[in-house]
Amino acid sequence: MRIIIDQATPAASLLFGSLGEIQTIPGRAITSEHCRAAQAVIVRSVTSVNRELLTGSTVQFVGSATAGTDHIDRHWLQQQDITFAHAPGCNATAVVEYVLTALLWLMVREGCLLQEKTVGIIGVGHIGSLLNQRLQALGVTTLLCDPPRAERGDTGPFWPLSHLVQHAEVLTFHLPLQREGPHPTWHLLDEELLAALPDGRILINSARGALFDSAALLTALAGGKTCRVVLDVWEHEPALSLPLLSRVTLATPHIAGYTLEGRVNGAFAVYQALCRQLGGRPGVDRASLLPNAQQAVTLSGPWRSEQLKPLLDRIYRIERDDAALRAVADQSGAFDQLRAAYPARRECSSLLLVCDQEQTAQQWQRLGFQAVVR
Incomplete structure (x- = not known):
């Protein structure tokens, strides 16, 4: 054939x-x-x-x-x-680790702890469910929004989007793009939602670009809306809105699942x-x-949350992808070229953590790492 x-x-x-x-x-x-x-x-x-x-x-x-x-x-x-x-769920771990990397980068930049934030997860399928598990393992409070699952009576609790807008410091979107039907997601983040969003929020879109009304988002940011935005997907990609790019906090070329x-x-x-x-x-x-674990790291004593970012840094530096996109964003074809030449980024499972306590190893395993006791 x-x-x-x-x-x-x-x-x-x-x-x-x-x-x-x-x-x-x-x-x-x-x-x-x-x-x-x-x-x-x-x-x-x-x-x-x-x-x-x-x-x-x-x-x-x-x-x-x-x-x-x-x-x-x-x-x-x-x-x-x-x-x-x-391949449903094939890149769930990749996207979850991208989101965690972005959040921890922001927390360090702003001098606060992720455990102090409430994270609203919009769309609780393969990716949203795994993200919820990882955040809860870190001791982070989460709020879940998934109207179709709520209507089916799935275990939640599930909250309306309006509740997350008011009560979650972070909103991260993990939805398919649907223009029609009972729960359309096209331009879910629009002028109305942005107007209702309190200042200081963090918005993350690593799902589909058109979940965000990019024109409305640009207008809000240009008008003084003080939210931090992480965009991996873009409404009209591979074309980019350069004015929007200049105002988002972290920008990457659709590689969250890569x-x-x-x-x-x-x-x-x-x-x-x-x-x-x-x-x-x-x-x-x-x-x-897949190659075997790329490196082993020895950890002593009980699990500590401050160890997570240095370990993630060994695997992925999100700021490098941000810098690479900004450096060539005005060049024709650059978006696709960055994706085509994207290096072989690994996941947390590629690290082998050698611990001296069983509870420590189990906690790292809950966060997706290989971990053994020796």
Whole structure:
């Protein structure tokens, strides 16, 4: 079979090479002509898969090595009897660690403790749930907002967004982009919400750019709204609003979920689905796609929260991504080039913490690290 693959998909040859002839192409450059004689298309979030891309093609399988699916016309694929697979939760750990890194960077900058803040989590799916677990393990108070889950009667408690706006110092958004339906999320952060938001709040969007009305946000910030904004996703990306970029506190080029582990998880989930489609069993083991723990760190005594940021700094320095984006933001194509050349960022699980107390090791494990007692 012929397989078209976004070139940002890790281990593409190793995973898909045994299943057919592969052609890797930059995601935004994949066209209907590329797909015409293909039987499978593997994309990431920058490729829109719809009638325009696949009409007249021989494609029988579409895989997105991502958690989100708003770039996929799933209804049309179903009508055409084209199998679709994606990777829910594949980058949950990556995004959670991005958010924690951003928050701890801000806390150090402002001379306060994260445990002194209440964090409002808007959208409590794979990412929001894991973020809630990690924050609670740190002793941080959280407020959860997820109307669909609240309506289903899921365990909460879940609060209205208006409650989080008034009572949470941090609002972090983890929602799919939905323009219609009972709970639309497009421009959820709009002029009205910004007007209701008390000064001094922290806003984080690492989900979908259009959850925020960027024009309204820019107007509020330019008009003196004193909130700190962390943006990894942008409403019109890869185009950036340079005036908005100049006013946000931390800015990154849609890489919150771009850890090596997260990307491998996404690719491997689609690989497994394609193997099932072909009636075979996977011939590659996920563990073989990841290197072993990159370093060991010895920790003595009981667990202390102030140890977390130095450990995260060993893995990821968010300020470097911020500086890299600002340095080239006015250059054509820079946003995609930063993503394409993004280094292999690792997750907390890539560190091995050697502790001398069992309780200490267990606490680090709750925060996603490998931890042993010796």
